[in-house]
Each structure stands twice: as structure tokens, then as C-alpha cells.
Amino acid sequence: MKKIYFMLLLSALTLGFVSCSDDDPDGDEIFPTVSPQRDNFDKWLQKNFTYPYNVDVKYRMEDIYSDMTYNLVPADSARSAKLMKIAKYLWFDAYAEVMGQDFVKSNVPRVIHLIGSPAYDSGEGTMVLGTAEGGYVITLYMVNELTDAMLANYSTMNEYYFHTMHHEFTHILNQKKEFSSNYQLITESGYVSGDWYQVADSTAHQAGFVTPYAMSEPMEDFAEMMSVYVTTSPAGWNAILDDAGTTGREALEQKLSMVRSYMQDSWNLDIDALRAAVLRRAGELSKVDLSTLD
Numbered sequence: 001m002k003k004i005y006f007m008l009l010l011s012a013l014t015l016g017f018v019s020c021s022d023d024d025p026d027g028d029e030i031f032p033t034v035s036p037q038r039d040n041f042d043k044w045l046q047k048n049f050t051y052p053y054n055v056d057v058k059y060r061m062e063d064i065y066s067d068m069t070y071n072l073v074p075a076d077s078a079r080s081a082k083l084m085k086i087a088k089y090l091w092f093d094a095y096a097e098v099m100g101q102d103f104v105k106s107n108v109p110r111v112i113h114l115i116g117s118p119a120y121d122s123g124e125g126t127m128v129l130g131t132a133e134g135g136y137v138i139t140l141y142m143v144n145e146l147t148d149a150m151l152a153n154y155s156t157m158n159e160y161y162f163h164t165m166h167h168e169f170t171h172i173l174n175q176k177k178e179f180s181s182n183y184q185l186i187t188e189s190g191y192v193s194g195d196w197y198q199v200a201d202s203t204a205h206q207a208g209f210v211t212p213y214a215m216s217e218p219m220e221d222f223a224e225m226m227s228v229y230v231t232t233s234p235a236g237w238n239a240i241l242d243d244a245g246t247t248g249r250e251a252l253e254q255k256l257s258m259v260r261s262y263m264q265d266s267w268n269l270d271i272d273a274l275r276a277a278v279l280r281r282a283g284e285l286s287k288v289d290l291s292t293l294d
Helices: 002-021 039-055 077-099 101-107 154-177 179-185 193-198 201-208 218-231 235-266 270-285
Strands: 056-060 111-114 120-122 126-128 130-133 137-139
Touching: 039 056, 039 077, 039 101, 039 218, 056 218, 077 101, 077 154, 077 193, 077 270, 101 154, 130 154, 154 179, 154 218, 154 235, 179 218, 179 235, 201 235, 218 235, 235 270
Parallel strands: 056 111, 111 137
Antiparallel strands: 120 126, 130 137
């Protein structure tokens, strides 16, 4: 067997040398030195995401970053530009205002991938608005649903985009530094896994969960608590607590306390300061020029 292996290896090496002799020195280089052509949006992304934060924003859908189990549609470039201006203002800049640019650069994903459509789960009838993979890639869906009418409606924008941005970023922080396993003990018997979409908001609140999706598992519960809190006004948050009743309210307040402590102790992040910055910026969003790239 050793002799046969040697002969096969010798043959392969011989073929390799022959192949090398046929290389075309005038062919395309494997590592081209010529910069790709970039339009104004590409240059704006470089200036606002790549250079300051080392983030690659991909709005031309790429298979390698796409979940091919879904029937997905590429993102419209004009709407991608508007969404990324919003993401910079309400996500990156909000964290940078409270925590500094170095914190943002160290912890944001290296790739933001934009998809035009939602990712529908035909089996459950649910849709995915965003995903975070290993702290490296965040995918944002429904870019093509960003209309002028929606831009004037903070509640809808928050549901589809702002909440998702903060939710997925929380996952990245949790992947780097775990939160206490005691968190899941607060409502340990309330997690329903994949059946969360069958639960009404009020039912979830009364069971001690900030959203029905929070009932899927502890990791999602924690990310939902953080993202809902920092994107919801004090009046809106109090409405959730009132809807929860005595038992649900107690559980929600315990969870919020643990989220607040985790962010403070692990990241030196004051979630109330972050919420103030996010809500102030949300109120100013109508003044942001989304029609031009400066």
C-alpha cells in the first residue's frame, strides 16, 4: 500500500508541475490591486462604518451571508441608504454618545448584511426581522418595507428596525460576557420554546415576559428586555408593567434589575443613559436628512 500511495503522490506532483507550466501570466490576478468602483452610497458607508468602526455593510445580497432556507429578496439601494443613516444615528451614534467610539468599534459586528424582505417561516407563520451570528454578522431584514409613511411612525419603525438593532447587539454582548444563569429562574416555567407566537402580548406580560418572543428561551428573553426598555418611553414601559398585573410586574422588574446590573457590571453601561440618548434621537429623527448622503 505504501508503494501505491507513493506512485499516486508522484503522479499528482507531476501533474501539478505540468499544470503550473501552462499558467497564463497575463490572466486575472487572484488578489487584484485595482480598487473596485464605488458609488456615492459605497463611499458614504466607507466613511461612516468601515473607516471608523471596521464594519462592512453589505446591501447587495450575498449567498454566503444569507439563510437559503428562506425565499429572500435583495435590498433596494435607496432604502438601504436611508436605513443605514438611521442605524448610524439611533444605534452606533447613540452607543458612542454614552460609551465612546472605542466601545462601539470593539463590540459591533464586523458585517451588517441587509435583506429586502422579511424571512418568513412558512411552518409557523412567523417572520424573522434580524439575526446575529457569533458576534460577527448581523442581518437586518425588511429593508424594502421602509416607506416615507413608515418613517413618520416611530412605533412601526421601532417594531421593525430599532428594536431589532438593539436586540441583536445585546446578543453580541452576551456572547462575549455571559449573564447570570439565575436570570432564567425568575420565570423558569414560563418558557414555551417555538410556541411563543401563539401567545398574546398581555398574556406574556402577565407571565413576566416583556414580549411573546421573550418566552422562547432565556437568551431571547434577556435581549428582548434590553431592547424593549431602551427603545420604549417611560410612559410606554409603565403601560407594560400595568398590563402585567402584580405577579407579572414583579417578574419584569426583577429581570430589568438583572439586565441593568449586567450591563453596568460587565460593560460599565448605564441603560437609563442609553435609553435617554435613544429616545432623544428618536424624537429628532424627523430632522435627519435621509434623502442625501453627506
